[in-house]
Amino acid sequence: MEALQREIARVAVFEDDLEFDPSVLADPLAATAGDADPPIVAGVDQSFLDGRALSAVVAMQAGEVIERVHAVTPLEIEYIPGLLSFREGRPIFEALEALSVDPDLLLFDGSGRIHFRQAGIATHMGVVRDVPSVGVAKSLLCGTPREDTDGLPAGARVPIEANSRVDAPDGTLLGYAVQTKQYDSPNRHVNPLYVSAGHRVGPETAADVVLALASGYKLPEPIRLADSYADEAKREVDD
Numbered sequence: 001m002e003a004l005q006r007e008i009a010r011v012a013v014f015e016d017d018l019e020f021d022p023s024v025l026a027d028p029l030a031a032t033a034g035d036a037d038p039p040i041v042a043g044v045d046q047s048f049l050d051g052r053a054l055s056a057v058v059a060m061q062a063g064e065v066i067e068r069v070h071a072v073t074p075l076e077i078e079y080i081p082g083l084l085s086f087r088e089g090r091p092i093f094e095a096l097e098a099l100s101v102d103p104d105l106l107l108f109d110g111s112g113r114i115h116f117r118q119a120g121i122a123t124h125m126g127v128v129r130d131v132p133s134v135g136v137a138k139s140l141l142c143g144t145p146r147e148d149t150d151g152l153p154a155g156a157r158v159p160i161e162a163n164s165r166v167d168a169p170d171g172t173l174l175g176y177a178v179q180t181k182q183y184d185s186p187n188r189h190v191n192p193l194y195v196s197a198g199h200r201v202g203p204e205t206a207a208d209v210v211l212a213l214a215s216g217y218k219l220p221e222p223i224r225l226a227d228s229y230a231d232e233a234k235r236e237v238d239d
Helices: 002-011 022-026 028-033 084-098 121-129 203-213 221-238
Strands: 040-049 052-061 064-074 105-109 133-137 157-161 173-178 193-199
Touching (some): 022 203, 040 221, 052 084, 052 221, 064 084, 064 221, 105 221, 121 193, 133 203
Parallel strands (some): 105 133
Antiparallel strands (some): 040 052, 052 064, 157 173
16 A cells, blocks of 8 residues: 555646636635636545445535535545545545536645655545645644744745655655634634645645635635535434
């Protein structure tokens, strides 16, 4: 599995190869004013129940939800740090296959290039489907921030570079700690998200996209809604 991840990282494209201008994501109304259709961005999140994984996908266009799908499959391997895509990839793939629309960009609750072998779940699934993808993780799997990330103001970003735990030269830019939201209080703070390119997206654009889609919340809206839908779908399956 680790050898396959290294091969995935080798063929992944960690620079912009998008068929739309990512700046339109910051202004859904402007996106609808042009001749081209607004891009479709899909958020992907997971939930778990009794040895099964539930993958939820929420597709959005111009700030509106246009489709929600989910898939449930058995978990075939135990959780091993760095091998998440082999555990959760099947339900994600099946949920994405159930979509009737073709996303222009996928956002995953998980890592992209910020990964031991530069092939987190966002990279793995982005390469398999050859769709631009971004990883949005809540904790730092590996790599080193170039600056302190405590108490960052909203909108700030701090580069994350490779260290000895990553199959890349030390100092390689893997992604960014991105502060999407912060409290105006010295007694409360919001931790940053760890954002990295999955496939066909550069690190700067990945950070721009997450900031543009955060909409006042910590998580970018497609992932926030996918997280909520995963809980909803899990209750339906349990019933």
